[in-house]
Structures are given as C-alpha cells and as structure tokens.
Amino acid sequence: MSEKQARRGAAQQKLLAFASLIVLVVGFSLASPAFFRIDNIMSILQATSVNGVLAVGVTLVIITGGIDLSIGTLMTFCAVMSGVVLTWGGMPLPLGVIAGIATGALCGLISGTLVAKAKIPPFIATLGMMLILKGLSLIVTGTKPIYFNDTEGYTTISQGSLIGSIIPQFPLPNGVLILFIVAAVIAWVLGRTVLGRYTFALGSNEEAVRLSGVDTDRWKMAIYALAGGIVGIGGILISSRLNSAQPALGLGYELEAIAAVVIGGTSLAGGRGTILGTLIGALIMSVLTNGLRVMSVAPEWQTVVTGAIIIVAVYADQLRRRAAV
Amino acid sequence: MSEKQARRGAAQQKLLAFASLIVLVVGFSLASPAFFRIDNIMSILQATSVNGVLAVGVTLVIITGGIDLSIGTLMTFCAVMSGVVLTWGGMPLPLGVIAGIATGALCGLISGTLVAKAKIPPFIATLGMMLILKGLSLIVTGTKPIYFNDTEGYTTISQGSLIGSIIPQFPLPNGVLILFIVAAVIAWVLGRTVLGRYTFALGSNEEAVRLSGVDTDRWKMAIYALAGGIVGIGGILISSRLNSAQPALGLGYELEAIAAVVIGGTSLAGGRGTILGTLIGALIMSVLTNGLRVMSVAPEWQTVVTGAIIIVAVYADQLRRRAAV
Amino acid sequence: QDKMSVALISKGFQHQFWQAVKQGADKAGADLGVDVTFEGPDNETQVDKQMDMLAAALAKKPSAIALAALDSQAVIPQLKQAQSAGIPVLAFDSGVDSDIPVATASTDNVAAAAMAADKMAELIGGSGQIAVVAHSQTSATGIDRRDGFVNEIKEKYPEIQIVTIEYGDGDHLKSTEITKAILAANPDIKGIFGTNEGSAIGVLNGAREMNSKVVVVGFDSGKAQKDAIRSGAMAGAITQNPVGIGYETVKAAVAVAKGETVAKNIDTGFFWYDKSNIDAPEIAAVLYD
Amino acid sequence: MTDLVRMEGIDKRFPGVHALKSVGFDLRPAEVHALMGENGAGKSTLMKILSGVYHPDEGRILIDGAKVALPTPGAAQALGIGIIHQELALMPDLTVAQNIWIGREPRLSLGRIDEARQNADTAALFAAMNIRMDPRARVGGLSIARQQMVEIAKALSHRSRVLIMDEPTAALNDAEIAELFTIIRQLRSEGVGIIYISHKMDEIRQIADRVTVMRDGAYVGTVQAADTPISRIIQMMVGRELADAAATIPDLAGSGTALEVRDLTRGTELRKISFTLKRGEILGFAGLMGAGRTELARAIFGAEPADGGEILVQGRAVTIRSPADAVQAGIGYLSEDRKHFGLALGMDVRANIAMASLPRYADRIGRIREPELARIARDYIQTLAIRTPGDRQEVRLLSGGNQQKVVIAKWLLRDCDILIFDEPTRGIDVGAKAEIYRLLGELAAEGKAIIVISSELPEVLRLSHRIAVMCEGRLTGILPGGASQEQIMELATRRETLAAE
C-alpha cells in the first residue's frame, strides 16, 4: 500500500516538474503578445536543439557520477571534422555526418579511457580534453571557419522542416525533431537496456557493481563514447544551423548543458536522473532567455533575472519533492 | 611504529605532489633561458595570486562536497563594491578593503543559505548567484570600469613589495605575500579548528555529522561565507592590479580556480583536500601558461599542450599514489 | 500611434566599445523619438547565440533591425526572414556579405590597424622587435586589426620584426600576463600593439609591472587609455567613432523605416590620437570613457 | 574426498597492519564451516581474498584440488564462489531485482533487459526464502535489515558451489535467522559448501559442522562444532575465559523520570506511543523487523521529527526539530546503520570519536585541543579494544566490528543523560560485547537513562530493566525485566490487522 503510494508520488512528481516551465511560459505569454506565437515558439525550440542534445549526452555521464567539461569544444571539433570531410574532402553528405558523430564517439572513448583505465578524475580528464580539442579545432581549420556552401542540403539537417512539409501550420525545425529523437532513444536506452542499467548502477555504487563481477571499466568507456557520439550530433546540428564550422565556438556551452541537466533534477552525485528532466531543464533555459529578450529587458537585468529564476525554479521543485514525500 | 610508517608515507606523498611542478619548472628552464629568471619567476607568482586566492576559497567549499561557480563574478562584484566605497564614496582605503571582503562574505552567506536551508544543489545555487552577480556588477557600475586613481596606495596592495623593500634581491609582490598568508591561515583553520574539522566531516558524511547533533546548516553557511570572504580578497587583489574594477571580467575564472583545486588533489566528491595541494595546482597552471608563452609556442598549440600536460600531471600523481599504497 | 522601434544586435554588450555604440544609439533614439534596444552575446565566438537574439528581435517585429554580424553567412536565412516580413535590415561595425542590408555603418579596421603600424614604426625608429597582443584569433575585428597591422609592417618596414602574436580575449588580466611573458622572453623588444581596449590596457599593465619602457600602441578609447596617453605611458592609440556608429546606424534605420533612401556605406572613420592631439575638439568628440 | 576449497599459507599486509599471517583454511562440500574470531582478526580479509576482491601477498588457493588465480570478483564468481559481504555492497538507487541480477540481467534483443522476468525471478527467490519483498522497491529506501535480505537473496541467486556469508545475520532477528538457517540446511543437503561468519555464538551450535578460529590474523585451530563447548571456542578466540554476569535489576522507585514520551505519532509508522524512562534505567525495545523501533528512536532524536505528541526531558517539555536540539536537551542516539548514519568513513578514529563533542575540546577561537583528544581516543581504543594501528587510522580501513566500537565511543564521550542505542552490538565480538554490557550497566548506575533497541532477544533480556515491545508502529506492552521470550513474542506479534480480520 505505502509502496504503491510512493510510486504514485513519483509519477506525480515527474508531472509536477513541468510546473516551473509552464509557469514561465504562461508568465511570458501574459507579459508580451509576441511571446506565444508559433514562430517564436519555433525559435525557442530551435534554440533548445543544440543545448538539448549536448545536455542529453552529458546526462549519461553525469548519471554515472562523472562530468564532461569537453562537450562544448568537442561539439565544435566534430563540426570541424564534418567540414573537413565534406568541404575539403568533397565527400557526400552522409559521410560527413558520420565523420562528425564518429569523431565525437572517439573523443568520448578517449575521455572514458582516461577516466576508467587511467583513473584520472572525470573533471580533470575532460578539462584536459576540452583544452586539447579547443586547440585542435583552431589548428585543423587554420582558425578560419569552414563553410558548407558546397554541400547541398547541409543546412536542411537542422533548419529544414520535415514536419512543416506535412503539416504547414506546425513548421517544427528538423533540429528539434532530431533532439526529440535523440532524447527518446537515450531515454529508452537508459530505461530498458543493459547499458542504461549500468549507467545508473555505476553512479549509485561503482564498487558494488565491480564486486558483482561486472567489467565496470568497459561499460564506463562505452557510456562516455555514447555521450561523445551524441555531442557529435550536436556538432552537426550547430554547424548545419550556422552553415559553417566555427572553430572558436564552444567554450561555455558545457556549463549551459550541465546546468540544463541539473535543473532537470539529475544529481551531480550520480545514480539518478531522467532525460525528460533534462529536456525540461534545457527548455526552461531557452524559454527564459527568449522571453526576457522578447520583453526587451535590459541585457544586464536579463542575467540577474535568469539567475534568480533558475534558483527559484529549482527551489520550487525541491519544495514539491519534499511535500510529495 | 606502524603508525609512524603510515604517517611517513603520507608526508612522502605530499612531497611527491611537488614533482609535476618541479618537472615543469626544470623543463621550461632548459627549454628557454628567459624562463628561470627572477623577474619572470615573480611574474609567475604574481599571475598565481588571484587564481590562487580564489582556489583557496573554493577549496573549502569543495571539501564540504559542494561547488561554487559564482567565485569569478563574485570576485568582480567585490571589486566593484570596493570601488563604490572608495572612488564614489571617497572613503579611506581600509574601509574599501573591508567593503570588498564583506561583500564576498555576505554573498557567500547567501549561497550557503540557499544550499543549507533551501536545500538547493550547490551547483544551481551558485550558478544562479554567478549570473545575478554578473548582472549586478554591470548594473552598479553602469557597465563602466571604476578606477581607483583617487585612492592612494590601492595599487600597492597587490603590486607593491614589502619584502622587496627589505630584501631588494627578492621583490616578492605583496599580492603573492597575501596569497601565502591567506593560504597559511586557511590551512591552519582546516587542520586545527572546529570549523576545519566540520568542513571535512560534512564532505565525508553530512548525515552522520547531523546525527551527531551538529547544526550542519549553520556550519555550512559559515564555510560558504568564509569562502566568499576569501573571494573578496581576490577581488581586492585583481582590482589593485588593474587599478580598476572591470565589471565585465570574471566569468571563466571559476573554472580555472576549480581546476587548480582538483589538480591539487582535492576530490570533488568532498571529504579530502589540502591547501598546499591547491597552491601547487594553481602554480602548475601559471607555470604552464607562462612557460609556453615564454617559449613562444603558437597560441592554439598552447591550449593543446596545456590540456595534455594537465592530464599527464594528474596521471603521474595518480600512479605515485597507487605506488605509495 | 505605435512608436517606432529599432533593434540593434551587436557582437557584445559588456565591453566599453559596445557601450559607446549603445550610447550613440540611445542618443539617436532620444533625438528621433524611437525605442532602441541593444544586446549582444557574452563573447564574439557565440555565433548561434546571436542568431537566437536575432530570432527574438524578429518576434518583436521592430521597425528596423541593425546587426553587427559575428558571421555574415550564418545569419542570412534570418535576414531573408526579416526581408519577407518587411523589416528593413542595416549592418554596423562590420559588413554583411549580402545585399539585404540597405546600409552599413562601419570602421575600416584593416586601414585603422595599418595606421597603427605606421605610427609604431615611426615611434621605434623604423627597426627592431615588436609584438602584438590581440583580442581574438577568430573574430572579424581581431583578424582585421592583426592582419592590417602585420601586413603593413611586412610590406613597408623590413627592418621591423614581429616576434610574436598572442591572444588575450580582451581580458585585462590575461593580456597583462601575456605581456609580461613576452617581455620576459624578448628583453630587447621595442614596441607592443594592443588591438582593443582590454588588450591595450593589459599591455600597459604588463609593461609597468615589468618596469619596461616599451612603446605601447593601443586601440579604442576609455579612461585608462586616455590617462595613459596623457601621462606618456602609452604612446598613442587608434580610436574609432563608436558613438558615431551607434548614432548613424539608428538614424539611417529610422530613415529607411520611413521609406527614405540612405547612403549604402556610412564610413564612421578612425583617428590616431596621442598626447599632442588628445584634447583637440575633433578627437575629444570621438573619445569615450 | 578432495576439499572444495583449500587456502594455504595466505599472507596479507596493509599499510601498518599485518592482517593475515600465513593462514590456512579448507572447506568440504556439503558442510557449514564457521569462521570465528574477534573483531579485526582477519576473517573478512581472508574471505575477500577467496572472492577475488583482495590479492594475497603470499600463499595459494586450490579449488577442487587445482590451483587457481582469482584476479577479479568476476573470476571468483565464474568458479562458483559467491559471497555476502559484511559491509553491504548494494546500489541504493536501483530496485531490489535490479540489484540482485546486476551483471546477469535476463536479456531480450537489442540489449534490452527482460524486466518482467527479472522481477518474477526475484519474487520467486524471496518466496523460496519465505520473505515478503517487492522486487521493484528501491533498495535505498529499505531498512538495513531488509537490505541484508537483498544481499542474501543475491548470493543465493548465484547458485554457487561455495557460499561465503560474512555476518549475514548481524541485522536480522530470530524469526528471519530461522528462515535463513532453513535455507542454509537446504543448500548443504544439495552439496554446497558454506563458510559462515558470525559473532552470535548460539548460531554456531545450530548451524555449523566445523569451526575454525582465528586470532590476530593467525590461524588458531579447527574443531568439530558438535562436540566442542562454546566456552572453549570463546577461549580460542579471545585467549581467556569470559565470565558474564546477568543483569541485576536495580530498585528505581526513588529515581526521577528522565524521559517521558506522550502520544508520539508520525504517519502510519508511529502511532500514539507513550512511555517513561527513569534515571538509571535501561529500557529494552523488542519487536520484529519493521516494528518501528528505529522510527521511534529517530523521532525522539529529531532525525525525522514526529507529527504529533510530546517529549518531556527531566520533566520539562522540549521541542525537538533536529538532532542538534536533541543533543542540546541531553539525548544521544547511536544509529543502527553505522556506515550511512554513524561514521565519517574517510576521517580518522580520533575525529570520529570526537565528532559529537568537538566544541567541548576547543578554545574560544575554535582551535581544537588535539593532544587531549588524542589521549581520549587512545583511552577508548584501549577500553573498547578497538583494533587499529592508531587513532589516526581512517575508519574505513577498520574491520566492521571495530567501526561499530568507534561509534559507541563517540556517544560515550558525548556523555548524554539519555542515550538511545539502536543495535549497539551489531557485528561486535563476544569479548567486546561483554565489555559494552558492562559499560552500559555502569552508565545506568551513574544515573543515565538508557534505551537499547536490539534484534537479539538474549541481549534485550540480558540488559534490560524493563522491556518495551512494539508491533507495527504501536507500543504493545511493557514487560518487567526477566520476562520470558514467549511473553515478548506474544506482544511482538499482536497485529492490529490480524485482530481486525
């Protein structure tokens, strides 16, 4: 009986996590007529796509109790490698996409190896990777952006609208569609597969998993590699949006993605977290930024208000959780 | 007997932690004659002063198992408040210094309250504070720097050399002296006082401490406030060096400080860490940056090499520790 | 009955240069009776953040949009969107590779940096080692000023050797440390060029902390640079006319929104200033604190 | 018949500790071999070597007569060696079923886990153990006793040929122990060899075939359980005879009330509990697992404050919203879960002992008087026979029983007027147990009021002046000291739900 109660409580809690988001959306809609209009909503979603994908990737790493600071510059490096293959190499589009994702997975694997095998704390291993990748992007490109002008359809990856071509009233950009697909797949992986199980298990008590005879190192490396691959998708999305790989971009994006994850209720201590929460976290952040801009709040006040609302949103969530218990 | 052995082992380990630093210094000295000269060494130390002070402050928070992302922008806000008191208010120097430090302590206390009382995860609470303080600095100053031209002796705080006036061959800047004093005091607090003991205990097992009848919330707030006060000292140092409070500065400094702490062997999981390690971590970072610049390594390669050396240094430390066990 | 509004999307907003642009824009807004909004990303790498700002600005349906594009290609789809929505677009600070913007108010950064090079050569007597502390390796202004300076030196002054180019993100402290490392590694260096306000002040601080008499040439304005030039610590600097950029941009935007035609290129100019002319009225007018 | 397991000349050193000194051990199929020894004797270390967690410095291990290497826990599992660790090794964020099948999940295509089958298998496992347990419950939310059940089920699910049980019953009470023994006998009849570690001497008689005793990391001897008196085993363990006196119940008519609890209520876990505790009295709390004794203690202590009711200390009503309030009012509470709620594992013995009393040993500017604390810590190490290389040893490196002694020392040092001990002797060896009983008796004689919660009825009977019995969150009765086990069990099973039906 009490257990059933507890389970109902948990479901309720998840639904309630939307609350902060909805309050924000309603608030902004009332404050400015320009906010709740289909094109602005699409802008918000489009703005969420890259950060959302990065956040989904880093959610995996965070659930294992790790952290990945390299995602921002890795995203850029993946975009660069995709540009190298497509623009410099003149290869067909799918190969470029694969190159970007493979770069991400490989770099993730390297980070994972440093963490699992060399026992370097994730913060340091990925901080090092962040700097290395930042430098490499500049070196490979010679500090100049690589443009995708010669690759037909590259911008469509993120900016086109498959759904819009079917339902013209709902021109959801492909980038957002991709975010939702990635999120759904990863949510499925986390909830249903062995990999997902070990992700939670590692974050919950790594030593216990090892004592159970599981090759924890290998799984950890796999998780970092998967996260890297997702970041690679993020790299494709951002370069498709910019129609170029901008080598200097990326630093600071990791913090934003991690913030989305934590706002979404995933614990930095590991062991718990949801992809849905991460999506909501990422949406809260882009709704906030867009809403304050649409309201023409002065930029310096935007920062202050964003900071305050993030704190209040998480606090409200905290209160609800305590009330639920 | 065996206890002595164990303690000797621990001491040895600490001494060995210098090794990476020494290898770096020796390497750069061999690579460039300009590196190991008194004025360049003083430059390196001076370059460590601000980051070192911030790192010492955030070490406290990290040992409790928390994190403080607001230190970079808080540093700036403290400098701004000191500027408000001194330049706009025309108050005497000591009051300005006190204002800066008090601002830091107060903001730290707010962060601590959010973490301890409102149970907001430290990452979020201090991320919010980071944004709020960033905005406030811009708002208070009207986005213009505040100069300390009218306050005699302000630049001496960091740039003068008390020691140099006694031993002219060794012109250690006051900023570095202040860093060493702050580090020594905090090392003493951590090692010898009740506050220090609870800092470690909170990071080791907060619930056990609470169930020992300790008012954990109050202590946590005190620790964040102390850390904030130290960040305030960092704010004084940087504004003394720049002879101005630059309101746009600060973002990114937190990552550098946290990196120094982690390179110095303090665990982000809390419960362990040393101020000596943090100092060494901060020094490793400034030696690296300075050395690569003195060697005229191309900037994009500087980043790559820095990333790689950070990983290698921590890996070497890791190996030594394992060997020591 | 609706008041006209002009949305300016710049490359940044916290730095003094952008604040001076904003000041000019606000003044024009007040003079002409239009609402002016001004914003920009935290740093000049965040191309996608600027696109998000542009999107938010479009949602507000202003009378005109003015843009200082971080990457001109990336924003073209949105500029087309503006065009189809009937919102006129202007460019400021740097141009956009497209015929959508009806007018561009900008500084020729290459020429400005070349002028800095000429002055530097003159100040150090036409030979010796110099260095550059730039604010960005990738942004348009960073590249233009670096290349404008470097190419001018290479072409005209074979006796002058540029020993190193470092990048300090326009961060005062970082630029200070860079300068100190340059001075430590190259004790014979005669001059250093800082490519924006933060870089120039950093060079100045570094030189002072190292007790070096190196010739410092700066860029942009601000109280510290003005003081340093007056005291002789800085030999001189190039200033653009950011207030003018802001003012002219808004003025042109309002004109376009009203259906008037404006000049395609509005050159806001740049000036060399040093101890000798800093208080001259035409210079004082373009300097800002 | 070849031995199932044979360990020869096993030697293991840790920094500052020679944990195993050329120890030998053997196990035959279809036997229960008890491994006995004081806290820190090296039992767990030996078993961790056999299960691939630690690697011996010297010595060899034979399985079925063949020399084997055990580089990882996985290698040991592959050889059919299963272990229930003394310190629970569970993943708190995962469910019961997920914990049990970690690393061996039944899979569907695409790496999917067959969650339904996993839950069904788990349910079957617990059904065979005669325990009600929801496979989908989160382990972190279970009491320590129920977590222990999960560990046992996990070990059983391996169907190992060699099953090591390191203090499996430390957190269980008689009813559950009886169930476990049924399972053990069943396994033995199937040919499984079982290594059984426990500090509960009476269990040895019931379950063990042979007994091997260790002392100070060295092998002492192996005897047949059936024809060796317990006193002889104890003597082998501690090297001397132990004389244990029964409790004498003092006359407390004249002493005042130290603690009075009136209608304490919290949700459905605690329902209108009232009792009084006198100065100088030891009140034992008995009950089945989940009876709510821990909840009651935590409510009084403010760890999870009650919804309703009153608490009076020394006759005065007090509001207790947090443990700090409770300690202020003179109440101390030793938790049943030392690892999560008792110790800062990464800190040293001295700091842990001082944890609750720190301000008392500091001057005005907060400087700690270390020499004094060092002296105190060494005193406790001596009195409680805590086996540690010194007071600066990190607590996580101590054996389980010695960790428990550190927690006890912490509360003894705090010197509260009212002390609540929840399972104080969990994992503590016979010798030290007798010492702790003596200390509790002395404290009571000094006028302290003491509550002892214990799952071991003999312990409750041995210590208590009065015995309170709980069932399903209600206090079902208070018996005088020296009551019979039957009386207690009658009250402990007086279920309201049953009565209603």
Ligand SMILES: Nc1ncnc2c1ncn2[C@@H]1O[C@H](COP(=O)(O)OP(=O)(O)OP(=O)(O)O)[C@@H](O)[C@H]1O
């Ligand atoms: N990792 C370690 N590092 C240092 N010392 C250790 C370590 N593990 C165990 N020890 C020490 O080895 C000795 C044997 O410990 P072990 O855990 O085997 O004892 P035990 O017989 O199981 O005791 P208990 O009955 O208390 O569980 C103890 O003195 C303990 O402190």
Ligand SMILES: Nc1ncnc2c1ncn2[C@@H]1O[C@H](COP(=O)(O)OP(=O)(O)OP(=O)(O)O)[C@@H](O)[C@H]1O
């Ligand atoms: N069989 C069970 N089914 C469901 N929940 C249970 C069961 N047994 C215990 N619990 C719950 O677990 C929680 C803690 O149990 P725990 O065994 O610690 O209680 P307790 O009264 O302290 O037990 P003990 O009397 O053994 O100390 C209680 O909230 C209890 O309701």
Ligand SMILES: [Mg+2]
């Ligand atoms: Mg043991």
Ligand SMILES: [Mg+2]
């Ligand atoms: Mg209990």
